[in-house]
Amino acid sequence: MKKDKNMNQKQKRKAALCLIGFIIVSFLPMMSNFVFNISSINRLSPESADVSQAGRILISEVKFKGTGAEWIEIFNNNSGTVQLSGCSLYSYGYDNETNLDSVQLSAYETYVVGELPTAVDQVENISLRDVGDVLVLRNSLDEKIDVVVWGTGNETYSYGLDSGWIDENNVTVESEPNSSIFRYNITSELLADTNSSADWYSTNELTLDGFYELKTGDLLISEVGIEMDSYYDFAEIYNNLTWPVLVKNLVLGTDATDSDLTITSDLLIPARDVIVVGDSSSANIDFDFEETISYYNDGYVRIYDSVSGVEYDAMCYGDGLDYPGDGWESAINVTDPGTWDNETTVQRYRTESGGLQDTNKTEDWFTTAKNLWELPAYIPPVIDEQKLLISEVMYGGTGIEWVEIFNNDSESIDIENVELYCSFSDQTVLIDESTLIEPHSTYIIGELPSQVDKTINITLNDNGDVLILKNSSGNNIDVVVWGIGHSSFIPATQNGWINSNNCTGNLNEGTSIFRYNMTSLSLADTNSSSDWYATDEPTLGAFYQLQPNDILISEVGIHMDTGYDFVEIYNNKTWPVLARNFIVGTDMSDADLTINADLLIPARGVIVVGDDDSTNADYDYEEEMSLYNTDGYVRIYSGITNIEYDAICYGDGLDYPGGGWDSSVNITGAGNWDNDTTIQRINGTNGELIDNNLTSDWGILPKTLGYIQEIIKPGSPGDILITEIMPYPDSPVTGHEYLELYNPSSSPITLNNWSIHRTSTWGGDPEISLPFGLIIPAKTHITILDDNDLCFTRYGSMGLNYTPAGGFTLDDGPGEVLLIDSYTTIIDRVAWSYGDNEFEETIDSTSWEGDGIYKTYSGRVLARVYDPTNKENYVDTNTKEEWRNYVYPSPGIHTNNVYFLSTPVVGSGTVTTFSSPDNSFAAITSLIDSAKSSLDICVYQFTSYYLLQSLISAMDRGVQVRLILEDIYPLHDSPYLEDSTHDDENYEVVYVASQVDNHENGSVRWENEDYFTYTHAKYFIIDEEVTVICTENFKFTGIPKDSSAGNRGWGIAVNN
Known part of the structure; x- marks a missing residue:
């Protein structure tokens, strides 16, 4: 209950004496039947409230945070039983007092009062202020026998010698809700009691109704001296906790027989501090605890509790020894002690936070000069490869360049003394301050002050550079090479870049190169360009987040x-x-x-x-x-x-x-x-x-499981043209039909799922289904064959070709061929008639207009004509006008069917006209004599001896002469070369041809029979600049030397 604090001491004493008197009167007759052991019960009476009695009962732990979870632990700090009758706990913060039950508390035992029904000895609703309070333990006379002050304390409470709290400092309050404050042990049985904050510490490992039990890693071996000639062997032990720790019963064990050292005294290690235990034979130094100890030159050292058996720490050194327990995880031991001397020990690295590194591996330790009772200075660890990576680089643009570094490891990395070196500018950026990069996080160096971690002007070459990340030992731990790289850097296995290919260079401003993610936490790291990609969406300090349609x-x-x-x-x-x-x-x-x-x-x-x-x-x-x-x-x-x-x-x-x-x-x-x-x-x-x-x-x-089908968009009419058709071969007909397709575009076209139909198959199964993956390269023909072997034997080489399984059949006439894409778009169409059977439109008038092509003889093809201004462009009007119907087969080869257009020619040049018999001979011989490099002549008949002499003179001076003649006069093995036929005009033609063809600067070709009946043209071209056209053959009567007689004819020479 709440006591009346205004009751004076006289009234309290009177009430107490009356109560005692009542008890004595009531129970005196029965006392003769009992014998009391008065010495075993310590009553907290007014007489026991002096300084010598203070500290017998203490507040040992307080949990003051959380609704419904507060409690107070009381400890009997002496060897006798204590009676709690009449004692109370008073909280200044909420003016709340709690009376303790009348119980006896045995020596070194606890009693818990609080709000956890299943965990405390006395259930009470107690009110303690989180930010600060004063908690007082009072005896039955309302006298303070213990006090603890935490946080902000209370303004009505003043510290002082008589107040029970002598310290100006209060106990530190942890921010975590599940934490408490507690007293530490000064011996295995007694708690610290100086009436100050020095007795108290905060923890998030609550020990309700008990005391904290040390765990693995709470105590660490911090330094080991082996082969100490003048100082003898020792071990330094570090307290990794934030409060003093009692190490009585701690054992320093080794693999040497009977050489374990056991601490048998109440020895305290201050918070985050050390003690040194060592060989009792030493006469040169006083260790904190001394006992005989000896180490092997290679072996192990461990510390453990002799009572609980808990092993706190271990280390293994030298060669040839595997640690038998679980406290050493490294496959390699600490450096062979054979290299140590009297002044050299092995010491544990210190972390940046002030503690000691503890991974149970060799990496925790280093060899250095002896440093007893002192921890080593913090040394930033040497960063290994693959732990720290360059993850993104922005090198294009002025004043916006930056480099992003990524911690690719699962532990924090201190990047103090890490260097970033730029080869092109010979610039080194040193990170000279202790800086931690959290696991899988970034650190950015660059020229954007509000966005980077270290602002500095860096110079990166846009066309190519080498960026090297070096650890504190100067070793390359990562490299990236882009563009043209740098002449001073040659890729190799050991220097961090193994690829002869560099990352993409010449980036536009606003783009960067970056590593891609191998997992959700780690980046690709093969030390090659395959790790790197370019993006126009830089992700400074983060990673790219996928968007819709990515x-x-x-x-x-x-x-x-x-x-x-x-x-x-x-x-x-x-x-x-x-x-x-x-x-x-x-x-x-x-x-x-x-x-x-x-x-x-x-x-x-x-x-x-x-x-x-x-x-x-x-x-x-x-x-x-x-x-x-x-x-x-x-x-x-x-x-x-x-x-x-x-x-x-x-x-x-x-x-x-x-x-x-x-x-x-x-x-x-x-x-x-x-x-x-x-x-x-x-x-x-x-x-x-x-x-x-x-x-x-x-x-x-x-189905194309696992790869992307090579499909194009729906085709458009004219994308692919039908250029030649053989619908009616010579006998035997079977197997010799074909049709030729042409890609007029500048890009390959894929014919996946395209087909070829006849009129009879339109709307049903196609005549020919073209295979998936069939591609026609740009400006290329492909021939679809009825039978590959038969067609090759009859027609010769056909270039790119395809033969469908089972062949195909085209209509003799009337008929048509339709080229269809996968969306049934008519890409091209050709129709033909035959005899009196005219083509009749039944499908789509826009894909073919008018009558069909008239198909004549067997063994000849229908061939599309091409534009004379551009041989690569076939004429495409969807009419019969673009076709010729009496052409020799040439599958896969561009035909010579030129479609001459009636188009006016506009230009300037010199025009010379002449006539026969008046001046044609003089004009033509003068033109031939003017030739400097070439003469190309096409004429129906050439029998003039005098014009031949002009040609021979031209060839003799180096002019290249090419002559085309009508093929009715064969040259080789001709009977006209026999003497008996010298008077025959045919002989004269063959003679002229042989004179030209046998000259080293001359060649003759006979025009083969093709679409046209005769080559009846008369023209020649001089030096590819002058074109001469005339009406007369090169005969004695057509171009007479004697201008008084001959045929009437006309000629014109155009120089352009």
């Missing part, structure tokens, strides 16, 4: 009888992307698939995820998954950010509930698909998948 669904397998349902996922970025936490969602309940592995999707590559029931396909990731067969949707989104990357909707009767599908029409119903048919996204001509969130993005195609 990841696409590229193929979906539904109704897979033997392969089971699957989804192919495409990475639309130019760098590998980690797919962990991707979710493939469907409209089926509980059918979502979540990727729980570090699965990488290559740049512009795919992975396949699917139903784990499949026994016929090895998917990249397998988990139970099912898709509706008739209609449904599939979407991909992040399980972390919920960003939806892509979605598709298929079948009928379903509207997509999200925003990732814009089409009002879904992909064709799945009921038409089978085990070998899937829906696939169309591959655009730029090498990227089409992504408009529309049905037109998709096609129904044969």
